[in-house]
Amino acid sequence: MKHSKSLILIIAVLVLFLGAVMSASAQDTLKLSGITTTDDHPNGCVDCHKQSGGNDYRLNTALKEISGHPDVTKIVKTVPKDCGMCHKPNSSAGSLTLQVHKIHFENPDENHFISNYQGECLACHSLDLATGEMSVKSGPKNW
Ligand code: HEC
Numbered sequence: 298m299k300h301s302k303s304l305i306l307i308i309a310v311l312v313l314f315l316g317a318v319m320s321a322s323a324q325d326t327l328k329l330s331g332i333t334t335t336d337d338h339p340n341g342c343v344d345c346h347k348q349s350g351g352n353d354y355r356l357n358t359a360l361k362e363i364s365g366h367p368d369v370t371k372i373v374k375t376v377p378k379d380c381g382m383c384h385k386p387n388s389s390a391g392s393l394t395l396q397v398h399k400i401h402f403e404n405p406d407e408n409h410f411i412s413n414y415q416g417e418c419l420a421c422h423s424l425d426l427a428t429g430e431m432s433v434k435s436g437p438k439n440w
């Protein structure tokens with residue numbers, strides 16, 4: 298009886314230990330697009346904001362839903378660079394950095410960029426491991 302109690306104790310300790318090891322290795326496999334895993338969105342914005350599964354997530358369509366937003370269908374050709382023609386620092390449209398960061402990280406409990414893409418900086422940014430330089434991915438418009 299005493300024996301089986303200590304056996305249960307040993308098993309319990311082992312289970313706790315294995316649990317800790319497993320959650321540590323889950324952290325080790327952190328997704329860093331282009332660094333620890335292949336990059337599913339090498340062109341940034343337009344690789345997510347596209348037509349997919351019968352839905353239209355393209356940015357020219359999405360921005361039409363934001364009341365007061367100008368139609369970007371004709372004026373924007375390279376994304377996100379051309380968004381910057383209005384989204385300059387201290388402009389009334391708000392800087393591109395602030396607007397894009399806000400929209401992808403606000404309301405973190407509900408934001409699909411966080412729940413579906415782990416809020417990954419490297420979805421939009423790329424890191425050149427040779428130089429250490431960080432930049433913003435870019436692509437031609439998809440409309
Ligand atoms: C990895 C996928 C991904 C990438 C890359 C991405 N987005 Fe998004 N974006 C999302 C998701 C998911 C949402 C919806 C967030 C929410 O739940 O409100 C979103 C929302 C938006 C919205 C609000 C309108 C809408 O469609 O809901 C804009 C505008 C936007 N993104 C612009 C951009 C721009 C500009 C870039 C590139 C600099 C970019 N996104 C890159 C996934 C992405």
Ligand code: HEC
Pocket residue numbers: 356357360363364365366367369372373376377379380381382383384389390391396397400
């Ligand atoms: C012709 C000028 C212009 C261009 C080009 C433009 N924007 Fe805007 N954007 C605005 C203005 C003006 C506002 C403020 C709208 C308002 O709040 O009334 C705005 C607001 C936004 C917002 C904030 C919306 C909110 O819910 O507060 C986001 C995000 C945004 N723009 C993303 C983009 C992206 C991404 C692009 C490029 C694909 C883009 N914009 C191109 C003028 C522009």
Ligand code: HEC
Pocket residue numbers: 377378381393394397398401416417418419420421422433
């Ligand atoms: C959805 C796309 C997206 C995501 C995700 C994202 N960024 Fe950005 N980031 C941008 C864009 C677009 C700019 C503005 C580029 C420009 O102005 O040309 C920017 C600019 C920046 C800048 C330059 C700011 C300045 O004032 O010059 C820094 C620093 C930065 N991002 C850090 C981060 C970090 C850290 C994360 C993750 C927590 C992150 N970004 C996630 C799109 C994104």
